[in-house]
Amino acid sequence: MPTLDELMRQGRPVARHRPWPRTVVDAAAWNAAAGRLSDGDWTLLGLWGEAGAVHMALLDGTGGIGVVSLDCADGRYPSIGQRHPPALRLERAARDLFGLQPLGLPDIRPWLDHGGWGLRHPLAARTEATEPAPSYVFLPGEGEGLHQIPVGPVHAGIIEPGHFRFTASGETVVRLEQRLGYVHKGIEGLMAGADLDRAAALAGRTSGDSTVAYALAFARAAEAATGATAPPRAQWLRALMAELERLANHFGDIGAICNDASFTLMHAHCGILRERVLRAADACFGHRLMRDRILPGGVAVDLANSGVAALRALIAECRARFPALTELYDNTASLQDRTVGTGILSAALARQYAAGGYVGRASGRSFDARRTPGYPPYDTLRFDVPSLDAGDVDARVWVRIREAEQSLSLLEQILHQLPEGPLRAEPTPPSEPCEGMALTESFRGDVLVWLRLAADGTVARCHLRDPSWFQWPLLEAAIHGNIVADFPLCNKSFNCSYSGHDL
Amino acid sequence: MALILDLLVQGGQMALVLALSPLLTGFVRKVKARLLRRRGPSMLQPYRDLLRLLRKEVVLADNASWLFRVTPYLIFAATWVAAALVPTFAIGLKFSWTADLIAIIALLGSARFFLALAGMDVGTSFGGIGSSREVMIATLAEPAMLLIVFTLALVAGSTQLSMVAVMMSQPEVGLRVSLGLALIGLIMVAIAENARIPVDNPTTHLELTMVHEAMVLEYSGRHLAMIEFAASLKLLLYISLIACVFAPWGIAAPDSAPLAYAIGTAAYLGKLALGGALLALFETSIAKMRVFRVPDFLGAALMLGLLGTLLLFVSRSL
Numbered sequence: 045m046p047t048l049d050e051l052m053r054q055g056r057p058v059a060r061h062r063p064w065p066r067t068v069v070d071a072a073a074w075n076a077a078a079g080r081l082s083d084g085d086w087t088l089l090g091l092w093g094e095a096g097a098v099h100m101a102l103l104d105g106t107g108g109i110g111v112v113s114l115d116c117a118d119g120r121y122p123s124i125g126q127r128h129p130p131a132l133r134l135e136r137a138a139r140d141l142f143g144l145q146p147l148g149l150p151d152i153r154p155w156l157d158h159g160g161w162g163l164r165h166p167l168a169a170r171t172e173a174t175e176p177a178p179s180y181v182f183l184p185g186e187g188e189g190l191h192q193i194p195v196g197p198v199h200a201g202i203i204e205p206g207h208f209r210f211t212a213s214g215e216t217v218v219r220l221e222q223r224l225g226y227v228h229k230g231i232e233g234l235m236a237g238a239d240l241d242r243a244a245a246l247a248g249r250t251s252g253d254s255t256v257a258y259a260l261a262f263a264r265a266a267e268a269a270t271g272a273t274a275p276p277r278a279q280w281l282r283a284l285m286a287e288l289e290r291l292a293n294h295f296g297d298i299g300a301i302c303n304d305a306s307f308t309l310m311h312a313h314c315g316i317l318r319e320r321v322l323r324a325a326d327a328c329f330g331h332r333l334m335r336d337r338i339l340p341g342g343v344a345v346d347l348a349n350s351g352v353a354a355l356r357a358l359i360a361e362c363r364a365r366f367p368a369l370t371e372l373y374d375n376t377a378s379l380q381d382r383t384v385g386t387g388i389l390s391a392a393l394a395r396q397y398a399a400g401g402y403v404g405r406a407s408g409r410s411f412d413a414r415r416t417p418g419y420p421p422y423d424t425l426r427f428d429v430p431s432l433d434a435g436d437v438d439a440r441v442w443v444r445i446r447e448a449e450q451s452l453s454l455l456e457q458i459l460h461q462l463p464e465g466p467l468r469a470e471p472t473p474p475s476e477p478c479e480g481m482a483l484t485e486s487f488r489g490d491v492l493v494w495l496r497l498a499a500d501g502t503v504a505r506c507h508l509r510d511p512s513w514f515q516w517p518l519l520e521a522a523i524h525g526n527i528v529a530d531f532p533l534c535n536k537s538f539n540c541s542y543s544g545h546d547l
Numbered sequence: 548m549a550l551i552l553d554l555l556v557q558g559g560q561m562a563l564v565l566a567l568s569p570l571l572t573g574f575v576r577k578v579k580a581r582l583l584r585r586r587g588p589s590m591l592q593p594y595r596d597l598l599r600l601l602r603k604e605v606v607l608a609d610n611a612s613w614l615f616r617v618t619p620y621l622i623f624a625a626t627w628v629a630a631a632l633v634p635t636f637a638i639g640l641k642f643s644w645t646a647d648l649i650a651i652i653a654l655l656g657s658a659r660f661f662l663a664l665a666g667m668d669v670g671t672s673f674g675g676i677g678s679s680r681e682v683m684i685a686t687l688a689e690p691a692m693l694l695i696v697f698t699l700a701l702v703a704g705s706t707q708l709s710m711v712a713v714m715m716s717q718p719e720v721g722l723r724v725s726l727g728l729a730l731i732g733l734i735m736v737a738i739a740e741n742a743r744i745p746v747d748n749p750t751t752h753l754e755l756t757m758v759h760e761a762m763v764l765e766y767s768g769r770h771l772a773m774i775e776f777a778a779s780l781k782l783l784l785y786i787s788l789i790a791c792v793f794a795p796w797g798i799a800a801p802d803s804a805p806l807a808y809a810i811g812t813a814a815y816l817g818k819l820a821l822g823g824a825l826l827a828l829f830e831t832s833i834a835k836m837r838v839f840r841v842p843d844f845l846g847a848a849l850m851l852g853l854l855g856t857l858l859l860f861v862s863r864s865l
Contacts, residue, residue, distance in 0.1 A: 193672040193755075200764075201752030215838060304756075306748040306835035312583035378745060379834040528676070529838045532753040 269480025342468025400489020677761025694852025
């Protein structure tokens, strides 16, 4: 069995793909990779298409990363999803956008294309859609006394749209099937032909709650492609923003999970903490969510001394108040009764799907893009990647509590060690086409950005893979056997992105 | 003359519960908001909401039957009549001689029966879920309630609320274990009946966790106003019931002076405020339980009622 290195050497390496290699392989090597994936030796980081080719980012057991590509001029390629289910939805999405047919994929239904675009394969052939899309057939659940509960895409609360089809036996969920794609914005289509600044802005709008992580991933991919490096101070400020974003999201979601168990006290207090973080971010960087603050080559704004003071005050306040909230969560028996043992995700599934973030870490998969592959300045910072094995809602809450504590410590370290220097080194436009890739850790998990720049410096193709691609299917598995009324709690503990997934 | 006075007191009681119930709901919400360090909406907001709903157009599902349209009025009427039978500021109400505590339970049960039917009428899955959960809760809450009533009836020798209130205000009743059990049981039933945390969450936006709200999801306009009003009335009813049976102090006796009625009203308002505040405090300090824990919760109420009754029998026979 070939290692990833050997497999990469078998094919034709692509020049100017940084920082990890990309190789164009033949169908045999492609299938060999599928075998290694389905055996669980390697991890699928992403699968995306373009007109006439399909690409797959792989992570082997030793932390090596590589991209294998398969040319498919006839628009067909051997399906990975038929052997490795995590690729299923990615292949369906690539089929909708590019018309690439995965041979052997059992699921022939569309995924992102709901028939409302007026054309088919919008990123490749752009053929007019002549006939209306056939109605979407949900997978059947058969048995005596089973009934279906359709939920969404419009929900009673103010959340993003997604459809959930429950097949239930009384209150017990027998099958949950998701249907997503309602917030497809065509980001990858808008990216094509955009200059770097506009593309960076678009990347930051993929999923609003992870705008820093997306902007960072895009900036790092663009820097890798052009061979540029952001100045040290910019790198540290980026990490500062990323940790602030992580902190705000963790605070907000810990409270929101408790709120879904109708424990509003936690929600109110966590809401206050989240608001404090956002206000500090606003005071430091001029935007509560820090959107458009990270650019290819550096950052847009500097951190003033007043900002440092605001952050120190924020850290002090969080350290003073958060432990009491943690204790409240731990000591409220009625709340523990809801979260412990609810929505258990098995370690095997988390590993198979390469679940990132707290979803994976609560089920024993302690992957963190800040560690593997790692990026500056995290190599010089001390932090733990908390990981638990229980896999239930409670474990996911605890991982987030511990991560919030780690983020506070990281913020302190960054403030302490923040170097002086310039904020941005504008990337020099490439003279020939080049490709870059980056993996960054959003609060939800690893964001992958793959970018190809044309010779004139505009974006030829950019793919953004949200961590939710590998977490949404796991929610379907985690809810199995739970009661319908516990779904909101499980869903909130996963808190997958609709917008980032639908692109 | 006496008849006119009686009718006045009864009429006053009916008007009072109607006028106060949205305020009580608003008060509970306000206290909850303050406990969460929010400012919260005005206590008068429920009145404005009712007014807004009454002015709004009713949107009906195409397949809604007459039952769906009639049910809100039925529920409102039944709940109002039931609330009018519970002595609030005065005992010896004109109507209370025609209906006792068991009749009140029956009225509320009928209202619930129709609401559960209406929840299923349109045929949406949420209505069905809500109705099935509501009926599950009802089948557990009603026996518990009846056992509590038996306990009270054994102590007071009557199921008439006025008689019970008079009896309970006598010093010879004293502190009894059975009554303590009945009080706790009644509070548990009241929480379940009024769809409060930890059994149900009246403010949730999560369709899948709703019980009461799921049944009324399809209602709008004046229909919804009637249902919301009935829910407020029901909360007031239960707090009044607990106050009347377990804290009958200050309640005006029949044919007493106007001052006694004034004292009775003031005492009643105080009891409502206390009950509302305690409810808000309790709801803030606890998470909602799993749907399948509700039988345990109400089973405990049932057992408390049963224990109360048994203890009385045992102590009598000695």
